[in-house]
Amino acid sequence: MTDARLRRSIATVSLSGLLAAKLDTIAAAGFDGVEIFDNDLIASPLTPSEVAKRCADLGLRIELFQPVRDVEGVRPDDFPAVVRRVARKLDVAAALGAPVVLLCSNVQPDAVDDPDLSAAQLARLGDLAAERGLVLAFEALAWGRHVDRVGQAWDIVRHADHPAVTLAVDTFHLLSRGDDARALDGVPGDRIGFLQVADAPLLDMDVLEWSRHHRCFPGQGTMDVTGVVEAVLAAGYDGPLSLEVFSDVVRESPAAATARDGLRSLVHLEDDLARRDPAAVPVAPPAPARADAAFLELPADPTTDDLLDRLGFTLAGWHRHKPVARWRNGSAEVLVNAAATGPALGIVASPVAQVAERARALHWPSVDVTRTTGDTRLPGIVSPAGVPVFVSAAHDEADDWRRDFGPATDANDGWTGIDHVGVAVPGHTLNEEVAFLRTLLGLEPATLEEFIDPHGRVRSRAFRPASGDLRLVVNVPDVGARRAPSGVVQVAFRCTDLLAEIRRLRAVGVPLMPVTANYYADLDARFDLEPALLADLRAHDVLYDRSGDGELLHAYTPVLPQGFCVELLERRGGYDGYGAANTHVRLAAQAS
Amino acid sequence: MTDARLRRSIATVSLSGLLAAKLDTIAAAGFDGVEIFDNDLIASPLTPSEVAKRCADLGLRIELFQPVRDVEGVRPDDFPAVVRRVARKLDVAAALGAPVVLLCSNVQPDAVDDPDLSAAQLARLGDLAAERGLVLAFEALAWGRHVDRVGQAWDIVRHADHPAVTLAVDTFHLLSRGDDARALDGVPGDRIGFLQVADAPLLDMDVLEWSRHHRCFPGQGTMDVTGVVEAVLAAGYDGPLSLEVFSDVVRESPAAATARDGLRSLVHLEDDLARRDPAAVPVAPPAPARADAAFLELPADPTTDDLLDRLGFTLAGWHRHKPVARWRNGSAEVLVNAAATGPALGIVASPVAQVAERARALHWPSVDVTRTTGDTRLPGIVSPAGVPVFVSAAHDEADDWRRDFGPATDANDGWTGIDHVGVAVPGHTLNEEVAFLRTLLGLEPATLEEFIDPHGRVRSRAFRPASGDLRLVVNVPDVGARRAPSGVVQVAFRCTDLLAEIRRLRAVGVPLMPVTANYYADLDARFDLEPALLADLRAHDVLYDRSGDGELLHAYTPVLPQGFCVELLERRGGYDGYGAANTHVRLAAQAS
Known part of the structure; x- marks a missing residue:
């Protein structure tokens, strides 16, 4: 991997809403490019060239038009209609300015189980693509009728032997069938036309339902997405990393939140990849080597003082400049902060500056990284659920939160x-x-x-x-x-x-x-x-x-x-x- | 099947809420009995004898205490602890006055795959039950470690050869493993200690997840629950029909709605069973032989008249005594009713009186079955989603809805x-x-x-x-x-x-x-x-x-x-x- 960052892309099908708004949202979240989902386009009043213009205005590259279904393993009598249909869809892709068109393996009950036929049909479609300056990327859907593993799709692409016919790799389809990165051994990077990334929790269910309802962004599930992406990059692929995720959650969530979350997942994936490559520059400092609980912070309230007192906490000191009281019961620490509006958690994770920088680099919101005179640095980062997390250094390090509180009374032998x-x-x-x-x-x-x-x-x-x-x-x-x-x-x-x-x-x-x-x-x-x-x-x-x-x-x-x-x-x-x-x-x- | 109705029961685990409230709800819905779910009891401040008294006061019979898990196929060294545990649970059942205790097949990773051992262990537990005047009912959980089909459970029960050790049949567990009623061939009814009924939609997923999240009441899914129940009754079983249903929906729904829905499912199951038995008296008249759309009813509103007019409907008459206008476009009929508050649907389903009686017998709410002078009978039944459905007889029958409207103008040659x-x-x-x-x-x-x-x-x-x-x-x-x-x-x-x-x-x-x-x-x-x-x-x-x-x-x-x-x-x-x-x-x- 070179220092040149891979392009970040997302499929419009991954977001709720309507096409025009999705494009705005995707651009605003910071993506470089987008996959245009055919049904989004069909339902949109924008023509393909208007979509192309809108993307250009937004600085978004259209990376892919997808999907075109059931185009190979077709009975010869039915193939002329397929050629006609694909030609029309390629015209749409050309009008969009999408360089690559995704073809999915046939799912029809009457699909023919004949890899040579599929290869010949893809080669014919490759001619159509080449005429328009486009490239086809063929994907083995995990629920394809006969072609459901990436190795089969690669065999067909190899036998098609056409410069405009390439392999599409989708981490979900590959991993959900039980394959791993080794399934791509020997596939040259320049024959991989597109790379879609998605993760999912491990679920024992029909793979189509699993895919429709439970995909998530890389790092949120249990699949080794990074391993597959690493293999694709090692083979020499230099196209975009493109998110294609569907789930009940993203369908019903505001598109902006999904887009932000998706972009973050790609940044983390890049960081993860860079850490596996000694020559690469990581995106962010590493995660802390250890993490310990430090304190609980509560808003000031007379009932809270009374509660702490009854629980056996004693007032052990005050913050040097702020209205924050330190209560202790043995090694259990609670801060009562007149400026707090809800509970917060203090953790020890060193070095503090590195954690704060990692939060920033991974696009997590940082609420407070200032240092005022005499205060230790105690970056506060709000978790997506709304819980502020304050990060402190360890005991006696420069950014140990206790330094703000002056000498404390001895710990009593209370809670641990x-x-x-x-x-x-x-x-x-x-x-x-x-x-x-x-x-x-x-x-x-x-x-x-x-x-x-x-x-x-x-x-x-x-x-x-x-x-x-x-x-x-x-x-x-x-x-x-x-x-x-x-x-x-x-x-x-x-x-x-x-x-x-x-x-x-x-x-x-x-x-x-x-x-x-x-x-x-x-x-x-x-x-x-x-x-x-x-x-x-x-x-x-x-x-x-x-x-x-x-x-x-x-x-x-x-x-x-x-x-x-x-x-x-x-x-x-x-x-x-x-x-x-x-x-x-x-x-x-x-x-x- | 005799005329004597089977007892209707439901497991407390099928309802949301806390035990005491569940019992009230179950009695109010009209059930005869109840299965007490152990975790409901554990979390309840009522002692077992207080629960027994409460059920007696409510007229509810405690039919079953359930479940006791992982009691057979246990390594001999571990069995004394099982004996002790089961004895304590049988004491609870005795205090409840529950005559039957459900034992589930072992799900532990260290369960021993030895039907003879399981039979011997069940016989030993049968002694404990007999001492207390109780009966055990052994159920093959569909995800049991070694025993997951009803035939295996029956073999073990037969080999245990103990009067207090019987078979539990659960329609979900039986059908979800691909068995059907034939799996019970040769099982005498007096050896079936309990019958649990549940349905489910056909889903291709891990059976434990399927059971936990997607069970529904008989008739709501796709399983042949009636066929299994029919076989159990034909064998001579005369215990209760007991609902055991879990799903995300019932967990979050008000208990009263679930209980009402469950009771209705049992009444329908009884009706379904009676229809298969020439000697039995059905619970309700049969469903109508055919059903056709009759009309749409809309509340009166100037914009509605205008809409109908533009759509090509013409005013074809007025109700004899009510402020209801009849609009027609060819054979498409719309009534505009000054007394209506929302859209309603009119259907043709003869005989009308029979449909109304069926709705009553199956516990569906009947909103209007009165006949006023000169009006045809037009029973109105509100669907659970809140749509009123009016039932009319066919053209020229006595209860044809058109009779209320006097002579109509000729149908134009419009919509069909x-x-x-x-x-x-x-x-x-x-x-x-x-x-x-x-x-x-x-x-x-x-x-x-x-x-x-x-x-x-x-x-x-x-x-x-x-x-x-x-x-x-x-x-x-x-x-x-x-x-x-x-x-x-x-x-x-x-x-x-x-x-x-x-x-x-x-x-x-x-x-x-x-x-x-x-x-x-x-x-x-x-x-x-x-x-x-x-x-x-x-x-x-x-x-x-x-x-x-x-x-x-x-x-x-x-x-x-x-x-x-x-x-x-x-x-x-x-x-x-x-x-x-x-x-x-x-x-x-x-x-x-």
Whole structure:
């Protein structure tokens, strides 16, 4: 890969709305080019040459016209009609000024399974293209009738042996059939006429439904998109990287948000590619090597001070110049900021300047990277779900957030830190939130879990770094017409003796979520607990889980006026989860 | 089947909400019994005996406690813990007064594939059940690790050879694995301990996801639920019919609506069963043998009279006593009713009294079945989507709606009738609307189609009777946060010379939906039309489709102040569809 950036393109079918508005949106998001989707053009009052002019005015290159379907493997009697149809579509492409036209493998029930026939037919169509100065790119649809793998499409292109007949590579089609980059071994880059990129979560379903409803931008799913793109580039392809994504989410989302998200995914893909190539210049500094939880910031409010006091936090100092109080309970830190409007999260991720620069380079919004006299640099970046994340350096480094607070009182021997923070996001921003956590901070998602909620369901995904103690749990509450919570919905602190802590909290009047007697009968049936422990758990409304030798004890407050519930937990042995088996009990208690 | 009705039951897991409220809702809907879902109980503050008392007070029988998981095919070392766990769960069932406890086949990765071991373990658990006067019912989960088909479960139950160990049959699990009623050949009815009924649409996806998200009530999907139930009853089973349904829709829907819909599905299932048994008394009169479109009713409004006039309708008479005008264009009939508040549909389905009685017996709401002096009987039934449907007898029968209107002027030689009516419903009422059209009127759904809309997508399903010209198209617009249309959104009339009609409509100022030039270029590419026809279509903004020898010409008004668009169409040859290939063009035009 050279320093020359690949052109960034997106298919108009990837966005909601009508063609003219889509073009404006795509240009505004910063793309270099666009694939024109035939149905978008058909439904548009703009003629092809008006579309071409509009794109030229917007500085957008029309990279591709797509798709033309069912053009090879056609019974010879039917082929003249195909030739006529393709000729008309090529005329449209020529009027658009689209240099490449995408042909998809035949999906018709009467398609003929004969690669030689397909090759001969593509060669004939190649003549039509060449006459107009165009190139055809042939794609194996994953649900093609006979041609559904990229290797088959390449064999046909090779046998067509026509300069205007090339291979189209689409990462979704290739990867969804179980192939990987090796399927492109031996394909010369100059025979690859187009590269479409899309990712998807791993789903065991009909591939057409999977493609229609669940594609997402590179880095948001589980496919090795980068590996395929790397292979295509290594072969010498120098055309655009073009996004073609469909899903229920993007269909219903505002086009501008989708376009912004798509562009960001390409920038990250370029960064990912550059990191694999020692000769390349990365787009952004690398993601931080580790990430730890630092503090929770809350808006100032008398009930918050009272809550913190009862929870066992003590006032440990004030910010040097700002109305921000530092509260501590052992290693658990909470800032109360008179200027804050909602909860925020502080994390440790060094070097701070590098994280801020990475956010900027990857197009994540940076809300505050200023340094005022005497203040440490504490860049604030708002996650797509709206949660501000402040990035601090580690203890005693120059940009350690504690430096703003002067000497603190000694840590008492209380809680051992922030265990995890739960954030609720609407379903349509899940992919963006996932991309934020993965690309900026290098966090990795665990499996998607799903819980029954009395009014719907909650999809949940936990994120952790390769190194460091930061844990974030992203929830999507699907609750129909009801108003779903959003933002920080749960703050979990860690301690070493949960039962003692709960006793103390109860003594000072902290409200705790009641747990049913039936829950303890079930616990007993499942785990055969020591009667004394079972009695203790029951007496204190403490939930319990076990996995291998590890145990989890945890308890919750109800949802507080601050908008979230506080969880306190004790991990014993190697327990590494979040008490998923108890989630339905918590959701029911919070709904009642 | 005897006249004694089977008990009607539903699993609490099938409803949203919390246990106590679910029980109230289930009783209010008219069920005889209930399955208690363990997680509902665990999350409930009511003890098992309090639940038993509440059910007794509500007149609800607790039919089943469910599920107890991973209890057979367990490594012998682990079995003592299973025995302990099952014993505790049986104690809960006994406290509930649930006579039967559902055990599911083992899904754990370490499950042992040894039917003899499973049988021996079930026999041991049978002893525990017998001691408590309970019966176990063993179910093959469709995603069981080794036991995933009903035949395997039956082999294990047979080999367990224990009076307290019986087979559970769940229509979803049985049918989703590709089995049918024959899988139960030779299973004696008294060895079937429980029968759960659920339907589902045919989907090619992981069976666990399919089960979790897409189950529906019997008659709403595509499975032969009745066939399996018939076999179970023929074998001599006399326990309850119990609904166990999960889906994203029911999870988010109000419990009362779900319970009402579920009960209705059981009543229809009983009716369906009785029709297969010459000795049985059906629950309801049969569905009408044929169904035809009769008229469209619109609220009175000066703009409506003007619209009808321009469309070519003429005033053909007045209702004898009511402020209802009859407008006609050939055989297309429209009533304008000063008392109506929205569009309604009149259909011909004889005998009228029988349809009204069927609606009542199947629990569909009947809004108007009165007969006033001199009026024909015209029962009005509101569809779940809120569209009133008036049922008339055929021409010259006693309950022919025309009798209310006195002698009409001669029909001019205009349009040939109402072709179809499009109704938009919110996604969560789709199953109910489908059940209404299928069970009450005997309409059959075509394949589900899906169209891209500029702001989302539209799922669409056409319904027709076995005999008669009635055509209804049910649409679900999924448009994110936007306000989706609902009720009657499209009224299509049929004519014999569309181009002439459009010329006439245009001359009198009827607004027509403009069609793009690009559409005609695409038509030409696809169909190689006669240049004169193509020019005519283009000149008149007429859409075109072809299928085999059949052709469709159709045109639309924009969405009118009445809330719907009018389509006018001409079917040539055997064209039997709705111009699906043009839907994206219409949706784009209507969105712009």
